[in-house]
Amino acid sequence: MLIANSQKLIAVRKPPSAKMKKIKITLVKSPIDRPERQKLTLKALGLNKTNSSREVEATPQVLGMVRKVNHLVKVEELA
Incomplete structure (x- = not known):
């Protein structure tokens, strides 16, 4: 969010909300024969094996x- 303050733009960071939404991510297809970048993204998400x-x-x-x-994944929103 940008705020104009006497001819200057100041970036103000929003405080993180106390209650962030949670999602459940499930790997449903194999990353075999996928680009290395997609494999690294799955690794960063913590998804190693199918299901x-x-x-x-x-x-x-x-x-x-x-x-x-x-x-490659299925996403569900948790309550």
């Missing part, structure tokens, strides 16, 4: 990684 799952907070970084491998 393995992780529950993580839905931060912009995690959602970006999920978007890169969305054809």
